[in-house]
Amino acid sequence: xxxxxPSDLRYLDSHEWARVDDGTARIGISDFAQDELGDVVxxxxxxxxxxxxxxxxxxxxxxxxxxxxxxxxxxxxxVAVNDDLVDRPELVNEAPYGDGWLIEIELDDESELDDLxxxxxxxxQIA
Amino acid sequence: MTLRQPPLADAHEASGAxxxxxxxxxxxxxxxxxxxxxxxxxxSVGRFDVSHMGxxxxxGPDARRLTNRLVTNDVSDLDPxxxxxxxxxxxxxxxxxxxxxxxxxxxxxxxxxxxxxxxxGHDTEMTDRWVDHRDAWELxxxxxxxxxxxxxxxxxxxxxxxxxxxxTDADLGDLGRFxxxxxxxxxxxxxxxxxxxxxEPGYELIYPWEEAEAVWSALSCQPCGLGARDTLRLxxxxxxxxQDFDVDENPRNPYEAGIGFAVDLDTEFVGRDALEGxxxxxxxxxxxxxxxxxxxxxxxxxxxxxxxxDQLGEITSGTMSPTLGRGIGLAYLPAxxxxxESVRVSVRGEPKxxxxxxxxxxxx
Numbered sequence: 001x002x003x004x005x006p007s008d009l010r011y012l013d014s015h016e017w018a019r020v021d022d023g024t025a026r027i028g029i030s031d032f033a034q035d036e037l038g039d040v041v042x043x044x045x046x047x048x049x050x051x052x053x054x055x056x057x058x059x060x061x062x063x064x065x066x067x068x069x070x071x072x073x074x075x076x077x078x079v080a081v082n083d084d085l086v087d088r089p090e091l092v093n094e095a096p097y098g099d100g101w102l103i104e105i106e107l108d109d110e111s112e113l114d115d116l117x118x119x120x121x122x123x124x125q126i127a
Numbered sequence: 128m129t130l131r132q133p134p135l136a137d138a139h140e141a142s143g144a145x146x147x148x149x150x151x152x153x154x155x156x157x158x159x160x161x162x163x164x165x166x167x168x169x170x171s172v173g174r175f176d177v178s179h180m181g182x183x184x185x186x187g188p189d190a191r192r193l194t195n196r197l198v199t200n201d202v203s204d205l206d207p208x209x210x211x212x213x214x215x216x217x218x219x220x221x222x223x224x225x226x227x228x229x230x231x232x233x234x235x236x237x238x239x240x241x242x243x244x245x246x247x248g249h250d251t252e253m254t255d256r257w258v259d260h261r262d263a264w265e266l267x268x269x270x271x272x273x274x275x276x277x278x279x280x281x282x283x284x285x286x287x288x289x290x291x292x293x294x295t296d297a298d299l300g301d302l303g304r305f306x307x308x309x310x311x312x313x314x315x316x317x318x319x320x321x322x323x324x325x326x327e328p329g330y331e332l333i334y335p336w337e338e339a340e341a342v343w344s345a346l347s348c349q350p351c352g353l354g355a356r357d358t359l360r361l362x363x364x365x366x367x368x369x370q371d372f373d374v375d376e377n378p379r380n381p382y383e384a385g386i387g388f389a390v391d392l393d394t395e396f397v398g399r400d401a402l403e404g405x406x407x408x409x410x411x412x413x414x415x416x417x418x419x420x421x422x423x424x425x426x427x428x429x430x431x432x433x434x435x436x437d438q439l440g441e442i443t444s445g446t447m448s449p450t451l452g453r454g455i456g457l458a459y460l461p462a463x464x465x466x467x468e469s470v471r472v473s474v475r476g477e478p479k480x481x482x483x484x485x486x487x488x489x490x491x
Binding site: 038041044062063064086 | 454
């Protein structure tokens with residue numbers, strides 16, 4: 001099975017992605033991660049205004065069969081949480097890089113991006 | 128440890144199923160998605176490989192006495208083609224396993240006066256138990272562990288009858304719950320039992336191991352894994368051996384576990400006297416259904432608390448109910464905690480509002 005790994009995103013080896021735009025990063029989990037988890041039924045995330053640090057967990061995504069901690073690829077302040085997931089957690093399965101995003105953070109230090117995996121590197125990891 | 132492989136292992140691997148260890152077997156947990164498999168069984172029909180379930184045959188002049196003295200229900204009056212659900216208890220009345228005991232129908236070519244189906248991973252232990260008690264009681268019965276002689280497939284859902292009828296010469300018309308018949312399915316002699324563990328009408332099929340693929344592939348419908356089997360059984364409040372009772376980790380008697388209906392104190396069996404005491408005196412704790420009011424998913428080991436935060440018990444099984452869209456679980460709670468009472472479940476340290484509820488969680 002092959003998984004979608006968009007080339008414009010950066011990845012954490014624990015299967016989170018970050019899309020950075022003008023000092024803000026949108027964060028979610030990868031296509032591979034949603035497939036491993038199976039049907040997502042509940043998402044519990046940090047709230048707006050919370051500080052997250054790169055490498056620390058900021059919530060959980062639960063499928064029917066498993067609970068998975070979600071780690072922040074980058075450090076910053078949470079400025080948005082995807083409220084659609086409260087009623088439709090299955091969006092994480094249906095569109096992991098789109099409507100199934102998790103949070104947005106205002107970055108403390110954009111240079112942390114250099115520590116993340118490129119799409120090619122992440123693609124190799126899950127191959 | 129080498130995992131035991133079901134006879135359909137190659138078929139499952141070819142279909143891309145996700146595998147997991149269960150009861151010492153490598154079994155399919157998910158073929159497509161647990162939710163899709165679950166919904167298909169609730170709405171039409173699905174098929175499950177349950178070849179990890181054990182099969183013991185008991186034959187001979189004392190087969191009936193031996194079996195009746197080792198299970199909580201009365202199996203002595205079963206006619207050929209009947210079966211019933213029972214617990215197997217130790218002398219304290221603690222559940223070692225739960226099982227279905229069959230008196231096989233006339234015409235089945237397998238030599239068996241009784242067929243006992245314990246849970247995955249309990250087949251050796253139960254065979255030893257039957258043999259040891261036979262010897263201690265000096266009874267005349269042959270006991271054989273036939274687990275790896277038989278494939279077992281569950282066909283579950285409202286469309287199961289039409290699907291099976293098209294593939295068998297057996298008359299399914301008047302087969303009642305817990306009744307069995309024998310017939311050819313896809314040309315293979317099969318014990319057809321109107322049983323299952325999903326709450327839906329359906330059948331469990333027991334047939335020769337080496338014919339596993341012929342029957343499985345003839346029953347063309349959604350393949351389902353142990354993931355959906357777990358959510359389906361839990362919506363019905365059915366027990367999972369090793370999780371909702373475990374003689375080592377969480378010993379429980381049938382009254383605590385809510386299966387007192389499977390205890391017949393008018394028969395003599397191991398654990399009977401202890402259970403008579405429990406029946407008279409009552410039990411301190413009973414298994415309750417828990418339904419979350421807040422969003423969240425109860426998981427095994429999560430604390431169940433009073434509204435004031437006093438610990439009452441722990442979740443033994445929990446999931447997000449695909450049918451109800453709510454977190455559901457089972458927990459042993461003090462008997463004085465009734466139905467429809469407010470409790471809370473500690474989800475990663477966060478108290479979530481919940482209620483005790485009768486099981487099954489679904490109307491079926």
